[in-house]
Structures are given as structure tokens and as C-alpha cells.
Amino acid sequence: MSEPSAEAADRSGRPPTLTERTIEAVREGIRNGTLVPGELYSVYRLADELGVSRSPVRDALLRLAETGMVAFERNRGFRVVLPGARELTEIIAVRLALEVPAAQRAAVRATAADRAALQNEYEAMQVSVTAGDETAFMMHDQRFHGLLLELAGNAHVTRIIENLRDATRLVGTSTIRTSRSLEDVYQEHLPILDAIQQGSPSTAGAAMRRHLESTGRLLLQEAARKSDTNLKSNALWNDLVGHPPVGE
Incomplete structure (x- = not known):
């Protein structure tokens, strides 16, 4: 280390x-x-x-x-500690509560320089996808989200989300290997970027919600796959997040 x-x-x-x-x-x-x-x-x-x-x-x-x-x-x-199903769902619930309004606020506050910085991180993610470089991709993914949080102007929220992302990083990486590709994750960020570029807070918030809920569902599926118990992920999600995962 x-x-x-x-x-x-x-x-x-x-x-x-x-x-x-x-x-x-x-x-x-x-x-x-x-x-x-x-x-x-x-x-x-x-x-x-x-x-x-x-x-x-x-x-x-x-x-x-x-x-x-x-x-x-x-x-x-x-x-x-590798988080379990309940911890993962609680983390996604917190991220939804904090990052959706942060994306909305970022769409209002972003300057031309801010939008260019987000575009640069998005393009760097594309380079990582082409190279198949998962480590670089995750770094640029985190920077993309970090820029949005910094734009929202709340340093405490930024630190909270950084900790939560690290807590789920190992599970999240495994979903890329089993449930989705780097390209899939990359594409989920485009509607967020477009909404910020257009200065549309409602669209930015909705795009962030879709991205986080997609991530949350896959994290829960991975937890269910690894669990020896009969994980009721639909009920758990509905109880803690309020929107049952699609397709279960």
C-alpha cells in the first residue's frame, strides 16, 4: 500500500x-x-x-x-467488508437521495468550463471502453460523478458519496464482468451529460435516477447470485428504495 x-x-x-x-x-x-x-x-x-x-x-x-x-x-x-444485499440497497437509497438533486443542481450551475470538463471525462471513459481498461474506466466514472457533486456545491455530500462508492466498488466491478459491459455503463452516462449540456435540471435528475437504479438492480442481482439464502431482493428494494426492480 x-x-x-x-x-x-x-x-x-x-x-x-x-x-x-x-x-x-x-x-x-x-x-x-x-x-x-x-x-x-x-x-x-x-x-x-x-x-x-x-x-x-x-x-x-x-x-x-x-x-x-x-x-x-x-x-x-x-x-x-464486502457489503451484503441490505447494505447495498441502503447505499443505493442514499445515493438516489443525494445524487439525483445534485445532478439537477449541477445542470443549473454548470459553466462552459464545467461542461467541457464533464465532456472530457466522458470521452476518456470511451477511450477506456475501446481499450478494455476497466481500472481507467472506473477512475473516469468516479471523476465524472465527482464533478457533478462538486458542481452541486456541497462538500459533505461529495465525501459521503465517495465513501459509498468505495464501499460498493468491489461488487460493482463484478457486475461488469457478469451482468453488463463497460460499454453499457458508458452509455448510461450519455443522457446525464446531455442534460447538463442543455441545462435541463429535470432531465438530468431523471437520467441520474435511471443510472443509479440500473446499477442498484445489478448490484442486488449479484448479491443474490452469491448468496446461499433465498434473497427477496424485490421486497428489499421496494422497502428501502420504493421502486421495485424491473424484471424480477
């Missing part, structure tokens, strides 16, 4: 604390596969690898545990 990066700085320009840098390092480890779900990791070893004391590492892990990304085992260490 790489040393905590100065890139973890707060968007206000404030230098990141050791805890914040450690959070970003752990999240990056989850993204790049250095930290694997289910494996037991030592807090002491992580602190040594990052070159920081154990106190900010514990604080960082406690904050990540609040998001459900890691879980502690008393006197043993911590594990990265």
Missing part, C-alpha cells in the same frame, strides 16, 4: 490531517486490490506501512467502520 498522499487535502485547501490521509490510503488500497475483502489485517502493520503512528490509523479505521467499509475484530485487527 502506498504512503498517504497529499492529494487527500480538503477541498477548502486545508492540509489533510494524518487521519484523513490514512483514510484515503485505505480507500485507495480497496480500490486497487491491495486490501482484499475478508482478509485480516493488522492495525500495527498498516501504521508501519504508512509511516504513521497507530493513533491516526485507529481513528481512520473507526471512521471507515462507520461507513461499513471495514470491521474490527477485537485484539486481532480489521477486515475490509
